[in-house]
Amino acid sequence: MSRRLRWLIAAIALAALLWLLLAIAERALALAQRFLGLPAWLQWTLGSVLAAFSIAGLAVLWWLVRPRRRPKPMPAPDRGTLEQRLERLQSRGAETQALDEELAELDRRRATGRVYVALFGQISTGKSTLLRALSPSSTARSDVRGGTTRQVMHVDSQLPDGRMLVVADVPGSREADGVAYETMAREEALRAHAVVYLCAGDLTRSQAEEVRWLAAFGKPLVVALNKADQWSIDELDLLRQRLRQQTTGLASAVVAVSAGGAERFQRQLADGGIEQVERQRKPAIEPLLDALSRLVAEGAEGLEAQREHAVLAGLHERTGTLEAKTRAADSERIVRKYARRAVVGAMAAVAPGSDLVIQGALAAALTRELAALHEVRVSDVQIDDFVQQARLSLRTGSSIVLAIAGNALKAFPGLGTLGGGVLHAFAYALIFDSMGRALAASLAERKALDQQDAGARLQTLLSDSGSTRIRQLATLTMDAWRERDHAP
Numbered sequence: 001m002s003r004r005l006r007w008l009i010a011a012i013a014l015a016a017l018l019w020l021l022l023a024i025a026e027r028a029l030a031l032a033q034r035f036l037g038l039p040a041w042l043q044w045t046l047g048s049v050l051a052a053f054s055i056a057g058l059a060v061l062w063w064l065v066r067p068r069r070r071p072k073p074m075p076a077p078d079r080g081t082l083e084q085r086l087e088r089l090q091s092r093g094a095e096t097q098a099l100d101e102e103l104a105e106l107d108r109r110r111a112t113g114r115v116y117v118a119l120f121g122q123i124s125t126g127k128s129t130l131l132r133a134l135s136p137s138s139t140a141r142s143d144v145r146g147g148t149t150r151q152v153m154h155v156d157s158q159l160p161d162g163r164m165l166v167v168a169d170v171p172g173s174r175e176a177d178g179v180a181y182e183t184m185a186r187e188e189a190l191r192a193h194a195v196v197y198l199c200a201g202d203l204t205r206s207q208a209e210e211v212r213w214l215a216a217f218g219k220p221l222v223v224a225l226n227k228a229d230q231w232s233i234d235e236l237d238l239l240r241q242r243l244r245q246q247t248t249g250l251a252s253a254v255v256a257v258s259a260g261g262a263e264r265f266q267r268q269l270a271d272g273g274i275e276q277v278e279r280q281r282k283p284a285i286e287p288l289l290d291a292l293s294r295l296v297a298e299g300a301e302g303l304e305a306q307r308e309h310a311v312l313a314g315l316h317e318r319t320g321t322l323e324a325k326t327r328a329a330d331s332e333r334i335v336r337k338y339a340r341r342a343v344v345g346a347m348a349a350v351a352p353g354s355d356l357v358i359q360g361a362l363a364a365a366l367t368r369e370l371a372a373l374h375e376v377r378v379s380d381v382q383i384d385d386f387v388q389q390a391r392l393s394l395r396t397g398s399s400i401v402l403a404i405a406g407n408a409l410k411a412f413p414g415l416g417t418l419g420g421g422v423l424h425a426f427a428y429a430l431i432f433d434s435m436g437r438a439l440a441a442s443l444a445e446r447k448a449l450d451q452q453d454a455g456a457r458l459q460t461l462l463s464d465s466g467s468t469r470i471r472q473l474a475t476l477t478m479d480a481w482r483e484r485d486h487a488p
């Protein structure tokens with residue numbers, strides 16, 4: 001577009017805009033004049049209606065753009081549904097023991113009627129030190145040593161109001177290579193009635209995420225700023241204020257404490273020498289004890305429904321992961337089975353043509369079985385369509401498939417010695433493996449038989465000559481071939 005033309009269009013647009021603004025102003029003035037000419041009672045009625053509309057409009061606008069502090073609550077299934085899912089998984093050979101144990105632990109804790117509180121926070125924020133301060137006379141004390149916590153540990157503690165708690169120390173989160181320990185900590189936090197979230201300064205982004213995660217499970221929460229002894233009173237005020245801002249709507253209280261820990265200093269001796277001294281800092285945790293008293297005032301019974309919800313929500317996630325894993329393994333098995341059958345079918349063919357016409361009945365059965373595994377309903381027509389489409393894409397792609405198969409024969413000398421027909425048998429293994437994988441991935445993601453999506457994935461897989469997959473398929477072909485040779 002020429003420069004002059006652009007100027008012209010801009011000038012016309014500007015003139016149109018000006019005209020529009022003038023028209024609006026004129027209309028507004030006319031309306032105002034008519035409004036002023038109305039009797040007073042009508043002016044008031046109209047004025048009130050307009051004001052109400054504006055207020056409602058502003059409220060809707062605010063509702064749309066307001067900052068959302070509360071994270072979306074985690075969904076939790078009811079217990080019966082969850083148990084059914086676990087049973088189904090178990091019948092499919094999945095390892096559900098840890099999940100069953102979690103349910104049993106839910107019941108066990110309910111039966112004790114005790115209040116459980118978990119300490120949670122990133123490494124070295126002082127959880128183990130706080131546990132010692134919360135339970136100075138605990139018999140388990142000797143097990144709580146300095147250093148990195150590697151397991152969940154419970155001690156009894158008594159609040160100043162006489163209420164008894166079971167407090168859990170857990171491994172710190174965010175340790176390099178500490179995923180397993182962090183999982184352990186998170187699971188324990190979900191099992192507790194309330195959580196004390198420890199930090200040693202204002203929240204970093206990852207700490208803020210942890211607090212949001214706990215709040216999303218509906219955990220009653222106190223944020224404890226530990227190592228308060230390291231800050232001046234003014235600094236502490238600022239930090240508390242900042243923490244309150246960061247956890248508005250997520251935590252019930254923010255408190256500053258000093259859990260204790262060892263302090264080292266030098267002491268001047270009478271003879272002029274210097275002595276290194278280490279002593280235990282005196283814990284100062286009263287604000288936390290007060291906040292905890294308020295947080296668990298309802299007692300175990302009052303907090304139990306919330307706790308159960310969190311545990312079930314956590315189990316819902318874990319069960320979902322196990323379901324996906326089990327389904328992926330089953331899917332892999334099915335694909336392998338059909339790839340093998342396709343190889344056997346190819347070997348039985350009297351004169352394999354150079355055009356790879358897909359084995360229709362086998363492809364339909366593979367599709368049906370994978371759809372059933374993913375609990376996707378498919379009609380016979382849909383299956384026929386899909387197989388037909390796969391056939392078409394193979395017609396154009398068969399040279400690629402044969403080229404990959406040919407290359408593989410060179411790379412796996414064992415295959416090359418087996419004779420001519422093996423090229424086709426291997427090509428079929430590749431086709432069925434690609435088709436099965438494409439279908440399984442598409443079904444898992446789309447929860448439907450989406451021809452286009454599965455077709456696109458099939459195209460990619462057919463030309464994927466990734467070595468591990470090709471090696472596995474070569475072995476599969478070779479095994480099937482040898483078995484045929486040894487068959488009576």
Ligand SMILES: Nc1nc2c(ncn2[C@@H]2O[C@H](COP(=O)(O)OP(=O)(O)OP(=O)(O)O)[C@@H](O)[C@H]2O)c(=O)[nH]1
Pocket residue numbers: 121122123124125126127128129130146147148149150170171172173226227228229230257258259260261262281
């Ligand atoms: N200054 C100061 N240091 C503290 C305080 N509480 C704990 N510490 C020190 O912080 C360090 C870590 O304390 P731990 O109690 O082991 O921390 P943790 O959160 O259990 O650590 P992990 O188990 O690794 O997650 C130790 O050196 C403690 O002495 C405190 O109130 N003030």
Ligand SMILES: [Mg+2]
Pocket residue numbers: 127128129147148149169170171172
């Ligand atoms: Mg620790």
